[in-house]
Amino acid sequence: MYSFSDVYGNELTVSYLKRAAQTKKPSHAYIISGAAGSGKKLITRTFAKALQCEETYGAPCGKCVSCRTFDSMNHPDIIYVTSAANAKSIGVDDVRAQVLDKLSEKPFKYRFKIFIIEKGDTLTPAAQNALLKALEEPALYGVFLITAANVGKFLPTVLSRIIVLKTKPLPMVSVYNYLTEKAGVPEKDASEASGYCEGYIGKALSLLNDEEFAQLKLAAEDIIKNTRETYAGIFEAAKELEAYKPRMAELLSILQIMYRDIIIYKATKSEKHLIWKQNINCTKENASKFGMDILLKKMNAITYTMDILSKNASFAISADVLMMDLNPLAEEI
Ligand SMILES: [Zn+2]
The missing domain is CATH 1.10.8 (Helicase, Ruva Protein; domain 3)
Incomplete structure (x- = not known):
């Protein structure tokens, strides 16, 4: 559990942190920022484990008492700062109780006292100001490791005292x-x-x-397979999209990938570079049924809908226009 060898990509960030763990002289605070699912937690926790490892410098050994207590989430000198009672944000009282009060006590057994703040971008401004005290007058043994999807949520005074590292796709x-x-x-x-x-x-x-995501894929497949041949059918299909409104951006992304495949197959007649491999027959049928200009027009319509919905356009009208573009009537083909 929690090893740098489990981190795919992000070589620069990992080698930077490994070097800090090698010298056992880290900075007092780091923010690891990046999108959901980009490995922030894995990188941050592995770094904490490496800093406290008793046997090796750089990567954690995974065998010493420190590493083993880390893996079992019982490390006495690693504190996970969380929001009380599962509130949506980490407040000033959380920082006082879980950080400031504890920082004055020396580490229980190990070299550092490490505070891991996951979802650090949910720290309220008051909580960040409280944290600032600890960042301005750091205890020698105190290390803050913060993960965040959105660095823009931090106060400039806080950011100026923290090393920010970004995970990459x-x-x-x-x-x-x-x-x-x-x-x-x-x-x-x-x-x-x-x-x-x-x-x-x-x-x-x-x-x-994600079961809902599986449903979205089926819905996208249905849109592609069941082309509508009348205006009544088109508007009915548009109305059906209402059910997917909360995850419409994802549905459109899926449609985009499916049409990408249809276009690639039409151009190359090869399955080699296709992503959507569960229903190859549908890809082939669409590639032969529509001309390249129509397929590109459909692709553009999806991109356009993504764009206008992100700018809060009317959902119902956007859905109508999208379905008209995706279902060209016979005389248009
Ligand atoms: Zn170890």
Whole structure:
């Protein structure tokens, strides 16, 4: 558990942190920032484990008492700062009780006292100001490791005292290799998940177990397979999209990937570079049924809908226009 060898990609960040763990002279505070599922937690926790490891410098040994108590989440000198009673944000009282009060006590047994603040971008401004005290007058043994999806939520005074490291998305092929080689995911599923996850392994893994996401894929497939041939049918299909409104951005992303495949297949007549491999017949049928100009127009319509919905356009009108573009009537084809 928690080893740098489990981190895929992000080589620069990992080697930077390994060097800090090698000298056992880390800075007092780090923010590891990046999208959901990009490995922030794995990198941060592994760094904490490496700093406290009694046997090795750099990567954690995984065998010493420190490493083992870390893995069992009972390390006496690693404190996970959380929001009380599962509130949505970490408040000033949380920081006082879990950080400031504890920071005055020396480490129980190990070299450092490490405070891990996951979802650090939920720290309220008051909580950040309280934390600032600890950052301005750091105890020699105190280390703060903060993960955050959105660095923009931090006060400039806090950011100026913290080293910010960013996780990066991986190439699709790296995600695919991880899923098939390390996570035991079947090839077809891995191909799809690596196509949908935007380069983040964690996101791929959560999508694979997401029942609603599986429903979205079926809905997208249905839109492509069941082309409507009358205006009444088109508007009925648009109305059906209401059911997917909360996850419309994802549905559109899936449609985009499916049409990408249709276009690639039409251009190459090869299955080699396809992502959506569960229904190859549908890809082939659409590639032969529509001309390239119509397919590109459909693709553009999806991109356009993503754009206007992100700018709060009317859902119902956007859905009508999208379905008209995706279902060109016979005389238009
Ligand atoms: Zn160790």
